[in-house]
Amino acid sequence: MESTTRKRGRPPLFDRDHALAAATRLFRAQGYEATSIAQLTAAMGLRAGSLYAAFGDKKTLFGEVVAVFECSPVGGFVHAALEDEPTALGAATRTLRDAAALFTSPDTGERSLTYESGSGAAIRDAEVAQMVQQLRQADVDAMSRRFVRARDEGELPADADPEMLAGFVATLLHGLAARAAEGASTAELLAVADLALASWPAGSAR
Incomplete structure (x- = not known):
């Protein structure tokens, strides 16, 4: 007859990926500052x-x-747009449209960490704030490189400033995140993005 007595010794190993996914959902829903160790x-x-x-x-x-x-596909939405879309304008459009949907998702646990971290509240920890800022800057740098290529290929005019255009898209991302935190709808954010992109410079390439 098998013994039903629980064996003594080390407890079973926890599922690290499962635990990390749970922490991710919590940070995404509440932000860094609002999330406690107890939670x-x-x-x-x-x-x-x-x-x-x-x-x-x-x-x-x-x-x-x-x-x-x-x-992840959600976290890397800017880089995915830059890699998948054949034009710079297409990449900028997709980036902003994906952001509008992401920032207004009804499931707060499915939102962005880097553009909404803190759920609208400033991150007080200097090291964490710098970490998030560096990730955002990496997006800006990637956009700038993509826009340089677009200028070289004639999609953008020769006098276009790739760094300025990257900053333009990044500023829109921050603005969309802020408006979403204030309750703006997906439709409103999409309309803002379309209005902003109407000023996108056109080059000679077809």
């Missing part, structure tokens, strides 16, 4: 000591969450 341990199914042992402190955990998130 994280409850969502991840870990005790505080186990969380610290597996992921380090809250800041380190957030860094890992963001690194994984940026490689």
